[in-house]
Amino acid sequence: MKFYIETYGCQMNVSDSELVSGILLNAGWEQAFAIDDADLILFNTCSVRQHAEDRVLGRIANEKHRKMQNPELKIAVLGCMAQRVGKRLLEKDFGVDFVVGVDQYLQLPELLSQERGMETEFDHFQIYPGLKPVHGDQSCAFVTIMRGCDNFCSYCIVPHVRGRERSVDFEQIVEEVAKCGDNGMKDVTLLGQNVNSYRWGDYNFPRLLLELNKIDSIYRLRFVTSHPKDLSDGLVQAMADCDKVCEHIHLPLQSGSNPVLKAMNRKYTIEHYFGLVEKLRAAIPNISLTTDLIAGFPGETHADFELTLDAMREIRFDYAFCFKYSEREGTAACSFENQVPETERLSRLQEMIDLQREITLEKFSAQVGNEIEVYVESLSKKSVHQVSGKTRDYKIAVLDGDESDIGTLKKARVKSATAGTLIC
Ligand code: SAH
Ligand code: SF4
Ligand code: F3S
Numbered sequence: 001m002k003f004y005i006e007t008y009g010c011q012m013n014v015s016d017s018e019l020v021s022g023i024l025l026n027a028g029w030e031q032a033f034a035i036d037d038a039d040l041i042l043f044n045t046c047s048v049r050q051h052a053e054d055r056v057l058g059r060i061a062n063e064k065h066r067k068m069q070n071p072e073l074k075i076a077v078l079g080c081m082a083q084r085v086g087k088r089l090l091e092k093d094f095g096v097d098f099v100v101g102v103d104q105y106l107q108l109p110e111l112l113s114q115e116r117g118m119e120t121e122f123d124h125f126q127i128y129p130g131l132k133p134v135h136g137d138q139s140c141a142f143v144t145i146m147r148g149c150d151n152f153c154s155y156c157i158v159p160h161v162r163g164r165e166r167s168v169d170f171e172q173i174v175e176e177v178a179k180c181g182d183n184g185m186k187d188v189t190l191l192g193q194n195v196n197s198y199r200w201g202d203y204n205f206p207r208l209l210l211e212l213n214k215i216d217s218i219y220r221l222r223f224v225t226s227h228p229k230d231l232s233d234g235l236v237q238a239m240a241d242c243d244k245v246c247e248h249i250h251l252p253l254q255s256g257s258n259p260v261l262k263a264m265n266r267k268y269t270i271e272h273y274f275g276l277v278e279k280l281r282a283a284i285p286n287i288s289l290t291t292d293l294i295a296g297f298p299g300e301t302h303a304d305f306e307l308t309l310d311a312m313r314e315i316r317f318d319y320a321f322c323f324k325y326s327e328r329e330g331t332a333a334c335s336f337e338n339q340v341p342e343t344e345r346l347s348r349l350q351e352m353i354d355l356q357r358e359i360t361l362e363k364f365s366a367q368v369g370n371e372i373e374v375y376v377e378s379l380s381k382k383s384v385h386q387v388s389g390k391t392r393d394y395k396i397a398v399l400d401g402d403e404s405d406i407g408t409l410k411k412a413r414v415k416s417a418t419a420g421t422l423i424c
Pocket of ligand 2: 149150151152153156157158159193194227
């Protein structure tokens with residue numbers, strides 16, 4: 001019996017899909033290379049914005065016709081939407097046979113031996129100890145170091161669908177990262193909703209970085225996501241001291257206005273954030289900064305929104321993921337009054353995107369003429385004589401090369417730039 005997984009949402013879900021592949025392979029399933037060969041299609045889903053859920057429902061509706069040709073075919077929904085929507089996915093005529101939440105993946109083999117079923121209990125201690133995720137044949141690896149989130153930002157569904165924050169065993173992480181390096185994945189990203197609050201016994205996150213930095217088989221270490229309220233001086237120092245930790249941090253700002261940050265329950269002020277940027281730039285020259293921003297949060301006035309644009313101009317992020325606020329049922333902000341009209345959310349979002357595009361282009365163009373070090377990840381899509389990869393400061397670069405360069409570091413000089421690629 002063969003399974004095929006389609007993954008939506010953040011890197012945590014990508015990592016969970018690798019975990020699920022490991023669990024199913026151990027139980028005797030085989031991986032299908034194409035959806036046409038599958039006896040079981042698993043959708044690992046995201047709930048962060050309504051759009052993410054609508055997309056998956058559309059995909060399932062598109063695939064369920066396959067059941068007419070193959071009555072044995074089963075469809076399973078995993079992940080955050082399975083957790084949020086639960087049995088409603090089984091009740092309606094969605095064509096879904098199994099619904100499995102984020103802490104119940106060990107139950108999958110048993111559940112799949114039944115006709116239909118659901119497991120969505122939270123298990124606030126589940127860290128999937130000792131399991132070997134299947135990293136596929138990529139050159140970069142993503143290693144989950146914590147699960148869940150306790151922050152309850154008022155707009156966010158993640159704590160409701162991922163459960164409480166818990167860290168993965170220190171030794172298990174060290175072993176996993178070393179194994180990734182041994183298997184040719186030299187660029188490793190540590191994952192968690194809030195990696196700065198990692199804790200295992202006496203070990204905190206800076207300590208984990210110092211330990212992982214000793215692993216010879218990897219070239220580069222990255223991590224997402226950092227919460228500005230938990231970014232300690234110790235972490236800034238560890239980033240500066242560890243030669244494998246790349247000169248990049250993703251530090252979601254969300255808004256440049258203090259009343260909005262307060263209503264979002266972010267627990268920091270814009271002044272605190274500016275202070276962090278200053279510290280990071282002082283300790284790590286040329287560090288690149290990326291962020292997440294939300295347009296049209298409930299109660300956001302035009303003056304609040306202008307403060308976000310001001311912060312963008314002042315900080316000059318290398319890149320910003322800009323989102324339009326999306327109401328999530330069950331979150332605090334969903335019941336706030338003063339919801340911003342949809343058209344206004346859209347126009348603010350567009351303004352943000354346009355401003356960031358300009359800044360990103362300037363940031364990328366400033367690298368023309370520089371010699372950069374690229375970790376080659378794949379062949380370029382446009383030419384067989386070119387490869388693509390990332391710089392240490394998390395910019396995509398395209399350079400001359402061939403398949404044998406994948407998984408290696410190459411030096412090159414930047415000839416030109418777009419707002420997304422350095423061309424060497
Ligand atoms: N744990 C991470 C990422 C969480 S989700 C963090 O704290 O940064 C990724 C991003 O999605 C968030 O940073 C936020 O900008 C955005 N997001 C979350 N909920 C949202 C919502 N309801 N509407 C719009 N954007 C949202
Ligand atoms: Fe969501 Fe906030 Fe947790 Fe990030 S820190 S996952 S935005 S609740
Ligand atoms: Fe989406 Fe779940 Fe990640 S809601 S963003 S897949 S944690």
